[in-house]
Amino acid sequence: MDIGILTSALLTLFIFSFLYKDNPFYKFAEHLLVGISVGYFLVIAINTTVLPTLFLPLFKEGNLLYIIPGILGFFMFLRFFPKISWVSRISLALIIGAGAGVSIPAVIEAQIMAQMKASMLKFTSFDGIVVMTALCTTLIYFFFSKKHTGWFGAPAKVGTWFLMVFFGATFGYTVMSRISLLIGRLQFLLGDFLHIID
Amino acid sequence: MKIDRRIIFVLIAISVAIPLIFKIGLPNKVTKEVKMVYDSIEELEQGEVVLVSFDHEASSLPEIKPMAQAILRHCFSKNLKVVSFALLAEGTAIGDEILRNVANEYDRKYGRDYVFLGFRPQYTAAILGLGEDLHRVFPEDYKGISTSKLNLTKEIKNYEDISLVVSLADGDLPTYWINYAEARYNQRVAIAVTAVMATTYYPYLSSKQITGLVGGLKGAAEYEILINKPGMGSKGMDAQSVAHVVILLLVVLGNVSYFLSGKLRK
Numbered sequence: 115m116d117i118g119i120l121t122s123a124l125l126t127l128f129i130f131s132f133l134y135k136d137n138p139f140y141k142f143a144e145h146l147l148v149g150i151s152v153g154y155f156l157v158i159a160i161n162t163t164v165l166p167t168l169f170l171p172l173f174k175e176g177n178l179l180y181i182i183p184g185i186l187g188f189f190m191f192l193r194f195f196p197k198i199s200w201v202s203r204i205s206l207a208l209i210i211g212a213g214a215g216v217s218i219p220a221v222i223e224a225q226i227m228a229q230m231k232a233s234m235l236k237f238t239s240f241d242g243i244v245v246m247t248a249l250c251t252t253l254i255y256f257f258f259s260k261k262h263t264g265w266f267g268a269p270a271k272v273g274t275w276f277l278m279v280f281f282g283a284t285f286g287y288t289v290m291s292r293i294s295l296l297i298g299r300l301q302f303l304l305g306d307f308l309h310i311i312d
Numbered sequence: 313m314k315i316d317r318r319i320i321f322v323l324i325a326i327s328v329a330i331p332l333i334f335k336i337g338l339p340n341k342v343t344k345e346v347k348m349v350y351d352s353i354e355e356l357e358q359g360e361v362v363l364v365s366f367d368h369e370a371s372s373l374p375e376i377k378p379m380a381q382a383i384l385r386h387c388f389s390k391n392l393k394v395v396s397f398a399l400l401a402e403g404t405a406i407g408d409e410i411l412r413n414v415a416n417e418y419d420r421k422y423g424r425d426y427v428f429l430g431f432r433p434q435y436t437a438a439i440l441g442l443g444e445d446l447h448r449v450f451p452e453d454y455k456g457i458s459t460s461k462l463n464l465t466k467e468i469k470n471y472e473d474i475s476l477v478v479s480l481a482d483g484d485l486p487t488y489w490i491n492y493a494e495a496r497y498n499q500r501v502a503i504a505v506t507a508v509m510a511t512t513y514y515p516y517l518s519s520k521q522i523t524g525l526v527g528g529l530k531g532a533a534e535y536e537i538l539i540n541k542p543g544m545g546s547k548g549m550d551a552q553s554v555a556h557v558v559i560l561l562l563v564v565l566g567n568v569s570y571f572l573s574g575k576l577r578k
Contacts, residue, residue: 133321151370155401162404162430166452216436217491224495224521225487232519245518284511287527291375291508293328293555294529297548298374300328311332312547 123307126299248276320562327558331550338553340546345517346534348524349502350386352476358391360475361468363442365489366398366407367435372482372506373406378532378545379504380410380480386539388418388425393464395474397429397450399438399485404431407480408454423462430454435485439492443471443499471499476523482506486513490521504531 128143168187172180189205192198233245254266255273262270304310353362364384368376387394396411398404408428415426429450432438441449446468447459459465467473477499479486486503493499500523503513507528516522526535529552532545 134318151402158401158404158431159433162454163433166456170451213436216440220491220495224491228495228519228521229515232515280511284508287507287510289556289559290530290552291506291528293324293552293559294375294507294548295372296324296328296555297332297529297551298377298544300325300332300551301374301544301548304329304332 119306123303126303130299247272252276323558323562324555327555328551331554332547336550336554338550340530340533340537340549342534342537343531345514345525345527346531347538348517349383349478349504349526350524350535350538352500352502352523353383353386353390353392356390356392356475359393361393361395361464361473362387363474363477364394364396364407364411365477365479365481365485366396366403366410367400367479367481367483367485368406368506369400369402369482370406374544374548375506375528375532376406376480376482376504377410378529378543378548379526379535380407381414381543382532382535382539382541382545383478383480383504383526384411384414385417385541385543386535388414388420389539392475394426395429395446395465395468396426398431399433399435400483401431401433403480404454423457424464427459427462427464428454429459429465435488436492439488440496442474443493443497445470471497474499477501479503480505482509484509484512486516486522490516494521502526507531 125143125146128139131137132140168180168184171177172184186205186208189201191202193202233242233249251269251273253273255262255270255277257270260266301311305312356362364380364387366376366380384394394411394415396407398407408430411426411428412422415422420426430453432449438449446465450459450465452458453462453465471477471493477489477493479489479501481503482505486501486505486509489499489501489503494501501521502523502525504526505513505528507530510525510527510531513522513525517525526532529545529548532543533549534545536543536546
C-alpha cells in the first residue's frame with residue numbers, strides 16, 4: 115500500500131478518535147497538522163514570494179529600489195525585540211494607511227452602492243418588495259436608539275423573523291458543508307484506503 | 313430522554329457510508345445559480361483566458377476539489393486557456409495538482425494551454441496588481457519559469473486579457489475579488505464556494521456583481537450534470553441526502569422529546 119495513503123488514513127482515524135473522547139493519538143495528529151501547516155506556509159512564502167519578488171530583483175538584477183520594501187519588511191521582525199519594537203510601527207503605518215486608502219472607496223462602491231442600487235431596482239417586483247421589506251425591517255431591528263415598542267416594535271419584530279430565516283438557511287448550508295467534509299473523508303477511507311468503493 | 317452523542321456520530325457515519333457503498337441514485341436538479349456559472353464559461357470563445365484562483369485551505373478539499381474538477385473540465389473541453397494561482401498558501405499544491413491532473417485528461421500542454429503561477433500573499437495587492445500588470449505580480453510561475461517567456465502568460469497583460477475569473481474559496485476571498493476586480497476593473501467574476509459560505513454570496517448574485525455561484529458538494533454535483541461528466545460531487549450526493557434525512561429525524565426526535573419531557577414535568 116502507498117505510504118502516503120496509509121499515513122493519511124491513519125491520521126484521519128486519529129482525528130476521528132476524538133469523537134469518542136480526547137486521546138494522545140488525536141493530540142499527536144492535531145499538533146502535527148499545526149506544525150506542518152506553519153512549515154508549509156513558510157516554505158511556500160519564501161519560494162514563491164520572498165525569493166522572486168525581493169531577493170532576485172535586488173541581488174540578481176541589481177534593482178536597488180527593492181532595498182526600500184526590504185528594509186520595511188525587516189522592520190516588522192523588530193517586533194521581537196521590545197526595546198526597538200516601535201520601529202515596526204513605521205511599516206505597519208504604511209500597511210494600514212495604504213490598505214485603508216485602497217479598501218474604503220472599493221468597499222463603498224462594491225458593498226454599499228452596488229447593493230443599494232440592486233435593492234432599489236427590484237422594488238417593482240414581488241421579490242423586490244420582499245427584499246426591501248427585509249432590508250428595512252432588519253435595519254430597524256439594529257436601530258438601538260429607540261426602544262422596540264409600539265409602532266417601532268412591529269417592524270423590528272418582522273426584522274427578527276427575516277434574521278431567523280437567514281440564520282436557518284446559513285445553518286442548513288453549514289450542516290451540508292460539514293457533511294460534505296465527512297463524505298470526502300469516508301470516500302477516501304472506503305475507496306483509496308480500503309478499496310470497497312470506486 | 314437522553315442519547316449519548318456518540319450514538320449520533322455512529323448514526324451519521326452509517327448514514328454517509330451506506331449510500332457511498334450501495335448507490336441509491338437520488339435525483340439532483342440543476343439550480344439557476346450553478347447554470348449561470350456554466351453559461352458564463354459556455355459563452356466564451358475557444359482560446360479565451362479563464363483565471364482560476366484557489367482561495368482555500370486544505371481542510372475544505374472534499375468540497376473544493378469536485379467543484380474545481382468540474383469547472384476545469386468544462387474549461388478544457390471548450391479549449392479555453394487556464395491561468396491559475398492560489399491566494400491562500402495551502403491552496404497552492406492542491407491547485408497545482410488538480411489543474412495538472414484535469415489538464416492531462418484533455419491532453420493540454422503546460423505553458424500553452426494552462427499555467428500555474430503559485431502563491432501570492434496580500435490578496436488585496438495581488439488582485440489589484442493583476443489589473444495593472446500580471447508580470448509584476450507574478451514574475452515567475454510555480455516552477456520558476458519567467459511568465460514573460462511562457463507562451464500563454466506572455467500574451468496576458470492584465471484583466472483586459474482575461475475573460476472570466478473563477479474564485480474557488482472556503483472563506484471571504486471572493487469578496488475581495490468583487491471589491492477590487494469586479495468593482496474597479498469591471499472584471500467578470502464567478503465563484504465556487506463551500507456550502508457554509510454560500511448564503512454570504514447570494515446578495516452579490518442578485519446584484520449581478522458575480523456571474524454565478526456554485527455552492528459546495530451539491531453545486532459540484534449540479535455542475536457535473538451540466539457537463540455530463542459524473543465525478544466526486546455526484547458520487548457524494550446520495551450520502552449527503554441520506555445524512556440530511558437522518559439529521560432532520562434527529563432534530564424532530566429532539567424537539568418531540570423536549571416538549572414531552574416539559575409536559576411530564578408540569
